[in-house]
Amino acid sequence: xxxxxxxxxxxxxxxxxxxxxxxxxxxxxxxxxxxxxxxxxxxxxxxxxxxxxxxxxxxxxxxxxxxxxxxxxxxxxxxxxxxxxxxxxxxxxxxxxxxxxxxxxxxxxxxxxxxxxxxxxxxxxxxxxxxxxxxxxxxxxxxxxxxxxxxxxxxxxxxxxxxxxxxxxxxxxxxxxxxxxxxxxxxxxxxxxxxxxxxxxxxxxxxxxxxxxxxxxxxxxxxxxxxxxxxxxxxxxxxxxxxxxxxxxxxxxxxxxxxxxxxxxxxxxxxxxxxxxxxxxxxxxxxxxxxxxxxxxxxxxxxxxxxxxxxxxxxxxxxxxxxxxxxxxxxxxxxxxxxxxxxxxxxxxxxxxxxxxxx
Ligand code: PEP
Ligand code: MN
Numbered sequence: 358x359x360x361x362x363x364x365x366x367x368x369x370x371x372x373x374x375x376x377x378x379x380x381x382x383x384x385x386x387x388x389x390x391x392x393x394x395x396x397x398x399x400x401x402x403x404x405x406x407x408x409x410x411x412x413x414x415x416x417x418x419x420x421x422x423x424x425x426x427x428x429x430x431x432x433x434x435x436x437x438x439x440x441x442x443x444x445x446x447x448x449x450x451x452x453x454x455x456x457x458x459x460x461x462x463x464x465x466x467x468x469x470x471x472x473x474x475x476x477x478x479x480x481x482x483x484x485x486x487x488x489x490x491x492x493x494x495x496x497x498x499x500x501x502x503x504x505x506x507x508x509x510x511x512x513x514x515x516x517x518x519x520x521x522x523x524x525x526x527x528x529x530x531x532x533x534x535x536x537x538x539x540x541x542x543x544x545x546x547x548x549x550x551x552x553x554x555x556x557x558x559x560x561x562x563x564x565x566x567x568x569x570x571x572x573x574x575x576x577x578x579x580x581x582x583x584x585x586x587x588x589x590x591x592x593x594x595x596x597x598x599x600x601x602x603x604x605x606x607x608x609x610x611x612x613x614x615x616x617x618x619x620x621x622x623x624x625x626x627x628x629x630x631x632x633x634x635x636x637x638x639x640x641x642x643x644x645x646x647x648x649x650x651x652x653x654x655x656x657x658x659x660x661x662x663x664x665x666x667x668x669x670x671x672x673x674x675x676x677x678x679x680x681x682x683x684x685x686x687x688x689x690x691x692x693x694x695x696x697x698x699x700x701x702x703x704x705x706x707x708x709x710x711x712x713x714x715x716x
Pocket of ligand 1: 650
């Protein structure tokens with residue numbers, strides 16, 4: 358073969374590649390249109406009957422030199438890419454995504470605008486144990502100009518023999534103390550049936566990591582008029598987490614605070630592994646405020662200051678921590694709650710990094 362002939366053939370290959378490229382993208386545009394029609398009909402993107410028809414047609418029409426199996430394999434790749442294209446288009450459509458709303462969502466709680474660019478603290482005991490214990494913590498929050506108090510009344514514990522929380526009694530204590538000190542209250546609700554009851558006592562409904570995919574609870578919280586603080590699941594991907602938030606949002610409640618709280622990995626030096634990069638990913642992918650619970654992420658009080666600083670450095674809208682008058686006798690999470698001395702140091706170090714308080 359002469360040099361000239363090779364060049365001519367290569368030129369024809371280039372032309373064919375150009376045509377293939379054009380045809381493949383023309384096909385992709387049709388696939389997108391079909392995806393829209395299917396979505397309008399509520400149909401799933403993948404249709405195995407249709408895929409079989411396409412593969413059979415290749416067998417009927419193939420005149421070689423490629424073997425039918427080879428062509429079917431190539432077409433399966435095209436079909437797979439087409440399906441991904443339809444799924445991408447659906448993902449982009451999430452109501453919680455930046456594609457749907459480019460501006461940051463802000464949530465009004467107790468005169469504070471969560472998500473407005475200022476970085477805030479939510480602090481309080483792991484569990485409400487008594488009026489006195491809760492009051493002592495509230496006093497510390499007031500002293501530091503922190504407006505939102507956390508405290509568990511319904512505690513989802515790994516063992517059924519561990520302290521399960523004071524239930525409604527705990528919610529009543531939280532409300533009483535919060536009103537005395539001018540604070541807002543965040544507390545976890547574990548059952549859809551308790552959402553209505555919770556509205557009487559709490560300002561923000563927390564949905565815990567273990568319940569991130571309790572879809573009935575998410576839907577019930579979505580029908581509530583109270584903002585929701587949604588924790589990331591113990592082993593949830595960011596995609597699963599965003600879809601959990603979508604359950605709340607699509608049920609009508611647009612006031613959602615996301616909260617990264619560590620994920621389960623092979624690492625045992627900390628209770629969980631703080632996925633710090635989840636913060637900028639969630640800030641980019643969604644328009645919702647993002648908090649970081651450093652207490653449950655690390656399970657170690659000696660790591661609370663550095664990890665909270667890291668959360669602020671990567672752009673979290675706030676940090677959540679646990680504080681207790683006497684952590685060594687706390688009824689839950691005693692290894693990770695701060696005492697008041699450490700809490701003073703924690704707040705002062707974070708203020709040095711830009712933490713917003715009202716004093
Ligand atoms: C909590 O915040 O009280 C709690 C139990 O956290 P998580 O759901 O993140 O484990
Ligand atoms: Mn705890």
